[in-house]
Amino acid sequence: MRQVRRAVREDIPGILELLVQVDVVHHNGRPDLFKGPATKYGAKELEGILADDKTPVFVCVDGQGRVLGHAFCVHKQILGDPVLTDVRTLYIDDICVNEDCRGQGVGRELYECVMEYARAQAFYNVTLNVWACNPGAQAFYEKMGFAAQKIGMEIVL
Numbered sequence: 001m002r003q004v005r006r007a008v009r010e011d012i013p014g015i016l017e018l019l020v021q022v023d024v025v026h027h028n029g030r031p032d033l034f035k036g037p038a039t040k041y042g043a044k045e046l047e048g049i050l051a052d053d054k055t056p057v058f059v060c061v062d063g064q065g066r067v068l069g070h071a072f073c074v075h076k077q078i079l080g081d082p083v084l085t086d087v088r089t090l091y092i093d094d095i096c097v098n099e100d101c102r103g104q105g106v107g108r109e110l111y112e113c114v115m116e117y118a119r120a121q122a123f124y125n126v127t128l129n130v131w132a133c134n135p136g137a138q139a140f141y142e143k144m145g146f147a148a149q150k151i152g153m154e155i156v157l
Contacts, residue, residue: 002106004113007057007070012046014067015059018096029133032156058113060097060106069097069106071114076127087124090114095128095137111144 007015019039027036041049049055049072060069072093079086092114097106118126127149130138 001063002060002068002109004058004060004109007050007059009047009050010065011059011061011067011070012043012050014061015046015057015070016041016043018067018070018098019094021099022094022096025134025137026131029131056117058110058117060109067098068101069095069110071095071110073114073117075123088122090118090121090123090126092126092128107140108144 016039019041020037023034023038023040024036027034046057050057054075056073058071058073059067061067072095074091074093076089076091077086078084095107095110097110115126128141128146129152130141132138
C-alpha cells in the first residue's frame with residue numbers, strides 16, 4: 001500500500017537516490033549544463049529543507065517505507081513589486097518518480113498531494129519549470145493540467 005506524506009529525516013537516503021536520477025535525466029539531455037551523476041543537495045542540506053515549513057517536501061512511499069517519488073516545493077511571494085501583484089505561489093522545484101515505478105500513478109499521487117496542500121494553504125497558483133530536454137516530464141505536467149506561463153529561451157555561444 002502506497003502513502004503520500006511529508007518527508008521525514010528517514011526518507012533522506014531515498015530522496016538522495018532520486019535526486020541522482022533527476023540529474024542523470026538532465027545530464028543526458030544537456031551535458032553542457034549538467035555534470036552528471038550528482039545531487040543538488042547533500043544530506044545535511046536536506047535536513048534543513050525538511051525542517052522548513054516554507055520548503056515542504058512530499059514523498060510517496062511503499063509499504064516498506066521505500067521512497068518511490070518526491071515533490072520538492074517552495075513558498076514564493078513577491079511583495080510590493082511595481083508591476084506584479086502580491087499573489088502567493090507554490091513553486092514545484094522538483095518532482096521525481098523512481099525510474100522503476102514510472103507509469104504506475106506515483107507522479108499523479110504526488111501531484112494530487114501538492115495540489116491539496118496548495119489549496120489548503122490558500123495559494124493563488126502552482127508553478128514549475130520543465131526542461132525542454134525532458135519531454136516525458138513536460139507531457140506529464142500537461143496531462144495534469146499545467147500550461148505554459150512563460151518560455152525561457154537561450155542561445156549557446
